[in-house]
Amino acid sequence: MTPLTAHLLVAALLFAIGLAGALTRRNAILVLIGIELMLNAANLNFIAFWRYSPHPEALTGMMFAIFSIAVAAAEAAVGLGLVIAIHRHLHSTDLDQMNRMKG
Amino acid sequence: MSVIFWLISAITIAGALFAVILKNTVHCALALTVAFAGLALLFLGLDAQFAGFTEIMVYIGAVAILVVFAILLTRGSETPKDSVYSRFPVAGLVAAAGVFAVLGWAVLQSAGALPHAMQMPSATAKEIGYALVGRYVLPLEILALLLTVATIGAVIVALHEKEGK
Numbered sequence: 001m002t003p004l005t006a007h008l009l010v011a012a013l014l015f016a017i018g019l020a021g022a023l024t025r026r027n028a029i030l031v032l033i034g035i036e037l038m039l040n041a042a043n044l045n046f047i048a049f050w051r052y053s054p055h056p057e058a059l060t061g062m063m064f065a066i067f068s069i070a071v072a073a074a075e076a077a078v079g080l081g082l083v084i085a086i087h088r089h090l091h092s093t094d095l096d097q098m099n100r101m102k103g
Numbered sequence: 104m105s106v107i108f109w110l111i112s113a114i115t116i117a118g119a120l121f122a123v124i125l126k127n128t129v130h131c132a133l134a135l136t137v138a139f140a141g142l143a144l145l146f147l148g149l150d151a152q153f154a155g156f157t158e159i160m161v162y163i164g165a166v167a168i169l170v171v172f173a174i175l176l177t178r179g180s181e182t183p184k185d186s187v188y189s190r191f192p193v194a195g196l197v198a199a200a201g202v203f204a205v206l207g208w209a210v211l212q213s214a215g216a217l218p219h220a221m222q223m224p225s226a227t228a229k230e231i232g233y234a235l236v237g238r239y240v241l242p243l244e245i246l247a248l249l250l251t252v253a254t255i256g257a258v259i260v261a262l263h264e265k266e267g268k
Binding site: 001002003004005006007008009010012013014015016017018019020021022023024025026027029030032033034036037040043044047048050051052053054056057059062063065066067069070071072073074075076077078080081082083084085087088093095096 | 108112115116119120122123128131132135138139142145146149150151153154157158161162165166169170172173174176177183186187188189190192194195196198199200202203206207210211214217218222224225226230231234235239242246249250253254256257258260261263
């Protein structure tokens with residue numbers, strides 16, 4: 001098994017764990033944690049492809065991973081802000097109770 | 104592959120697994136921090152020093168702390184008495200297992216076609232800085248705008264509204 005294949009398999013497993021967490025948990029914060037894990041698995045793929053690419057001096061994969069980390073930080077801030085706002089309305093972070101679009 | 108890679112991978116995957124299966128939300132956040140630290144070590148093992156330390160600063164320093172703050176602000180720190188899983192957890196597990204099966208099959212099938220250049224790439228902070236203000240300056244500016252808007256938006260969304268306004 002080449003190093004790139006091993007890294008890709010680890011990233012695939014991390015993505016599947018994050019997806020399982022996002023799909024099976026009831027708490028909205030835990031769903032966000034699952035989404036963060038999936039984003040990080042994608043970052044691991046970018047870095048692994050950059051490291052073993054024929055032209056790593058172009059820095060493309062590295063740049064994509066850095067931009068993706070920054071976008072994930074913005075996403076986490078907005079997502080957790082939304083969770084806090086919904087908790088103020090419903091007094092719960094249970095996703096099964098968030099079934100109305102109307103405030 | 105070296106023993107160290109498999110050790111770090113095992114720690115990362117165990118952290119991710121505990122982050123999604125533990126009952127107490129604070130324990131989940133702590134396990135998530137372990138997974139982020141393992142991922143940063145994997146980045147460092149791939150000679151991506153800048154990305155590894157960025158991962159530590161952004162994820163462990165900011166996102167994990169933000170998650171803990173959100174848990175404490177929503178009083179989610181006590182262990183829930185009823186089930187923590189949704190009504191149909193088996194469907195989610197089957198979907199995730201299917202996605203992993205397809206991804207793993209695709210990776211193993213294309214193992215021969217993947218590049219395996221073994222020269223050591225160099226990506227110092229200086230080179231990344233020059234690339235960020237040279238070739239990637241427009242994405243950098245857009246990202247700066249996005250971060251500003253997202254931070255202001257998160258504060259406005261989470262802001263406490265006074266009664267009667």
